[in-house]
Amino acid sequence: MRIVLMGPPGAGKGTQARRLADSTGMKHLSTGDMLRAEVAAGSELGLLAKGFMDRGDYVPDSNIIAMIEQYIADPAGVLLDGFPRTLVQAESLDASLEKAGLPIDKIVHMTVDTDELVKRLSSRAVCSDCQTPYNLVSNAPSREGVCGKCGGSVNVRDDDKPEAVLNRMKVYEDLTAPVLSYYQLRVGVTEIVATGTPDSVYEKISQAI
Ligand code: AMP
Numbered sequence: 001m002r003i004v005l006m007g008p009p010g011a012g013k014g015t016q017a018r019r020l021a022d023s024t025g026m027k028h029l030s031t032g033d034m035l036r037a038e039v040a041a042g043s044e045l046g047l048l049a050k051g052f053m054d055r056g057d058y059v060p061d062s063n064i065i066a067m068i069e070q071y072i073a074d075p076a077g078v079l080l081d082g083f084p085r086t087l088v089q090a091e092s093l094d095a096s097l098e099k100a101g102l103p104i105d106k107i108v109h110m111t112v113d114t115d116e117l118v119k120r121l122s123s124r125a126v127c128s129d130c131q132t133p134y135n136l137v138s139n140a141p142s143r144e145g146v147c148g149k150c151g152g153s154v155n156v157r158d159d160d161k162p163e164a165v166l167n168r169m170k171v172y173e174d175l176t177a178p179v180l181s182y183y184q185l186r187v188g189v190t191e192i193v194a195t196g197t198p199d200s201v202y203e204k205i206s207q208a209i
Helices: 013-024 031-041 044-055 061-071 087-100 114-122 162-186 198-208
Strands: 002-006 027-030 078-081 106-111 124-127 133-135 190-193
Touching (some): 002 013, 002 162, 013 078, 013 198, 027 031, 027 061, 031 061, 031 078, 044 061, 044 162, 087 162, 114 124
Parallel strands (some): 002 078, 002 106, 106 190
Antiparallel strands (some): 124 133
8 A cells, every 4th residue: 555644744644654654564654754864874965955954944856756766666555754745746756656557545634733733843852763753741751862762862853943843834835735735636635633642643544544
C-alpha cells in the first residue's frame, strides 16, 4: 500500500506514521526526518536545506524530489509523511507511481485547530538521533534532554520556535492546501480530526486505512 499522511505542522503526522510503520512493516518516508539527517551529517543538501528549514520555508522541489524518488516504489509499501507538500511534488509523485504501475491507496488529512497546533509545537521536542517526539509538558523525557528510547539528545527544533511556526502555518496554507484540493479530485481525501490522545487518533487512522 501507499498511504499519504497530510496535515499542518504539529498535526501528529510523524507520531502516527511511526506507529503505523511499526505495526504494519510499511516503510515510513518522512522528508523532514531525511532532511534533518542531512543537516546533522553536514552534507551539501543539509547545508542548503538548513536555511530554508530554520525559517520555516520549504526546501526547493527539485532537491526534495531527488532525495525521495528512489524510495517511493518500496515493495514493503510506504507511508508518506510530509511529502508531497507542493503541486509540483504531487505531480512528480503521481508520475513516478504511474511509471511503477502503483496507485496511491489512501490520502489521510489530519486536521487540528490552529490554536491547538501552536500549543503543541511550542512544547514539542524531538530526539536528534532517532526522531522520537516528546511533549515537554505532558510527555517529557524522564532524564531531562535525554531520549528514553536511544539515549540521544532531545532538543526543541529551530523551526518550532515562534517566528518560524507562524511562517510554517502560512506556507502550509499557500503551498500545501492546494495539494489537498488536487487530490480531492483525483484520489479522494479521508478527513480525520486529529485531536485527543495519540492512541485515539491512531485508532481512527487505522480504521480509515
Ligand atoms: P517536517 O518535519 O515534515 O515538519 O519538515 C520540517 C521542514 O523540512 C519543513 O518545514 C521544510 O522546511 C522541510 N521539508 C520537509 N518536507 C518537505 C517537502 N516535502 N518539501 C519542502 N520542504 C520540506
